[in-house]
Amino acid sequence: MASVKNARVLVVDDETDVLFALKMLLKSEVKQVVTEKNPDNLPGLLEREKFDAIFLDMNFKSALNTGNEGIFWLRQILEKDREATVILITAYGDVELAVRSLKEGAADFIVKPWHNDKLLETLHYALEARKPKKAGAANTSPKKNTSTTILGESDAIKEVLYKIEKIAPTEANVLILGENGTGKELVARALHEKSFRANKPFVSVDMGALTDSLFESELFGSKKGAFTDAREDRAGRFEAANGGTLFLDEIGNITPPMQAKLLTVLQNRQVTPLGSNTPVPVDIRLISATNEPIYELAARNQFRKDLIYRINTVEITLPPLRQRTGDVELLARHFAALYAQKNHKPVPEFAEATMQKLKQHSWPGNVRELQHAVERAIILAESNTLQPQDFSFSAMELGPPAATTAYASASEKPVPLIELERETIVRTLEKNKGNISRTAKELGLTRTALYRRLNKHDI
Numbered sequence: 073m074a075s076v077k078n079a080r081v082l083v084v085d086d087e088t089d090v091l092f093a094l095k096m097l098l099k100s101e102v103k104q105v106v107t108e109k110n111p112d113n114l115p116g117l118l119e120r121e122k123f124d125a126i127f128l129d130m131n132f133k134s135a136l137n138t139g140n141e142g143i144f145w146l147r148q149i150l151e152k153d154r155e156a157t158v159i160l161i162t163a164y165g166d167v168e169l170a171v172r173s174l175k176e177g178a179a180d181f182i183v184k185p186w187h188n189d190k191l192l193e194t195l196h197y198a199l200e201a202r203k204p205k206k207a208g209a210a211n212t213s214p215k216k217n218t219s220t221t222i223l224g225e226s227d228a229i230k231e232v233l234y235k236i237e238k239i240a241p242t243e244a245n246v247l248i249l250g251e252n253g254t255g256k257e258l259v260a261r262a263l264h265e266k267s268f269r270a271n272k273p274f275v276s277v278d279m280g281a282l283t284d285s286l287f288e289s290e291l292f293g294s295k296k297g298a299f300t301d302a303r304e305d306r307a308g309r310f311e312a313a314n315g316g317t318l319f320l321d322e323i324g325n326i327t328p329p330m331q332a333k334l335l336t337v338l339q340n341r342q343v344t345p346l347g348s349n350t351p352v353p354v355d356i357r358l359i360s361a362t363n364e365p366i367y368e369l370a371a372r373n374q375f376r377k378d379l380i381y382r383i384n385t386v387e388i389t390l391p392p393l394r395q396r397t398g399d400v401e402l403l404a405r406h407f408a409a410l411y412a413q414k415n416h417k418p419v420p421e422f423a424e425a426t427m428q429k430l431k432q433h434s435w436p437g438n439v440r441e442l443q444h445a446v447e448r449a450i451i452l453a454e455s456n457t458l459q460p461q462d463f464s465f466s467a468m469e470l471g472p473p474a475a476t477t478a479y480a481s482a483s484e485k486p487v488p489l490i491e492l493e494r495e496t497i498v499r500t501l502e503k504n505k506g507n508i509s510r511t512a513k514e515l516g517l518t519r520t521a522l523y524r525r526l527n528k529h530d531i
C-alpha cells in the first residue's frame with residue numbers, strides 16, 4: 073500500500089464544489105488526484121486505473137436518491153477489488169449509513185463539513201491501517217506496533233508513552249487534556265490501536281460541532297418519524313462504536329443539557345434513540361479530550377463534576393510544545409524529512425540559528441503549527457539549509473503576548489482598520505481550524521462575504 077505522498081487518489085462526488093475543494097486540498101499531499109462527477113463512469117475508470125484510496129460520496133443526487141447509492145457504489149468498487157481503500161463522505165445524520173458502509177468494507181468515513189487536517193489524517197490512517205490486512209494478519213490481541221507514532225524524547229512525552237502502554241489494554245475511560253495541536257487525537261488512536269478493541273471501530277465525534285438539536289440524534293440515533301426528516305431508523309455514534317472505542321473530542325465545549333444526557337448514557341451504558349422508548353445496550357470504551365480548562369469550568373459550575381468523574385478514570389495531560397522544547401528539533405527534522413519527500417525535494421538541513429529560533433518560539437498551535445511551519449519553509453526556502461527567515465511567524469502564530477499587540481497598541485497608537493480586520497479573520501479562522509462556515513458565522517458574515525475578504529487580504 074502506498075504512503076500518502078505516493079498515493080493515487082480518486083474522488084467521486086456529484087457536487088463540483090466538493091470535487092474542487094478536495095482536489096485543491098489533496099493535490100499537494102498525494103501523488104495524483106483524479107476526480108469523477110458521474111459514478112456511472114466508475115466501473116470503466118476502475119478497469120483502466122488503480123487507486124490507493126477512493127473518496128466516495130454517500131448521497132448522490134440521482135433520480136433514484138434512496139440514500140443507498142453510496143452503498144451501491146461501494147459494493148461495486150469492492151467487487152472489483154476487495155482490498156480497495158474507500159473513505160465515504162457523509163453528511164451529518166448519516167451515521168447509520170456510515171456504519172453500514174464500514175460493515176460492508178469501507179475503510180473509514182468523513183463527515184461534511186470536514187476539517188482539512190482531520191481529513192488528511194483519516195486518509196493517512198486508512199492507508200496505514202490497510203497494511204496489516206494485506207499481509208493477512210488477523211489479530212485479536214492488542215497490537216504492538218501502532219501506525220500512530222508519537223514522537224518525542226522529553227520526560228513529558230516519555231511519561232505519556234508509558235501511560236499509553238499501561239492503560240491501553242484496560243477498559244479505563246481516559247480523559248486527554250492539552251492545548252490545540254498537542255497530539256490528543258494521536259494519543260486516543262494509539263490507545264485504541266494498542267487495546268483489545270483494536271479490530272473494532274474507532275469512532276471520533278467532534279462534540280464542539282454538535283448543536284443542541286443534533287446532539288441526541290447524532291450520538292444516540294433516531295427512530296423513523298422522530299422528527300420531520302427522520303425517514304428511517306438511524307444508529308448514533310455510540311452504536312457505531314459498539315465493541316470498539318468512542319472518542320469524544322472537544323468535550324469541554326458541550327452545554328449543560330448535553331452534559332446531563334451524556335452522563336445518563338454513560339451511567340446506564342445504554343442509549344435510547346430519539347423517538348424510541350427502548351434502550352439499546354452499548355459496549356464502548358470511552359476516550360474524551362478537551363483543550364478547555366475543564367476543572368476551572370467545573371469550579372464555575374459550567375461543567376458537571378459528576379460527568380468529569382465518569383470520563384476521567386485515568387487522565388493523560390499533553391504538555392504544550394513550548395514546555396518541551398527538547399522535542400522541537402526531533403519533530404522539526406521528522407516533518408522536514410516527511411515534507412521534503414512529499415514535495416520532491418532533498419531533505420533540508422537547519423542552520424543553527426534556525427533551530428535556535430524554533431526552540432524559542434512559543435508555538436501556540438503546538439505540534440500542528442510546527443508541522444505547518446516546516447512544510448511552508450520547505451516549499452518556500454531558497455537553499456537546502458533552512459534559514460531563520462524561512463520561518464516567519466505571523467501575528468497569529470506569535471502567541472498570546474504578541475498576538476495581542478495589534479489590540480494593545482490600538483489603545484496607544486491607532487492601527488489601520490484593514491489590519492485589524494485581517495487579524496480578526498486570521499484568528500477566527502485559526503480558532504475554527506480553517507472551517508469556513510463556522511468562521512463566517514462567528515464573524516457575522518455570509519460564506520461568500522468571507523471568501524471575498526479572504527481574497528482581499530490574500531489569506
Ligand SMILES: Nc1ncnc2c1ncn2[C@@H]1O[C@H](COP(=O)(O)OP(=O)(O)OP(=O)(O)O)[C@@H](O)[C@H]1O
Pocket residue numbers: 193221222223224250251252253254255256257258259321363439440443
Ligand atoms: N508527538 C507527536 N509526534 C508526531 N506527530 C505529532 C505529535 N503530536 C502531534 N502530532 C501531529 O500534530 C498534528 C495535530 O495532532 P492532533 O490532531 O492529535 O492534536 P489535537 O491535540 O487532537 O488537536 P486539536 O485539539 O486541535 O483537535 C497531527 O498531524 C499529529 O499527527
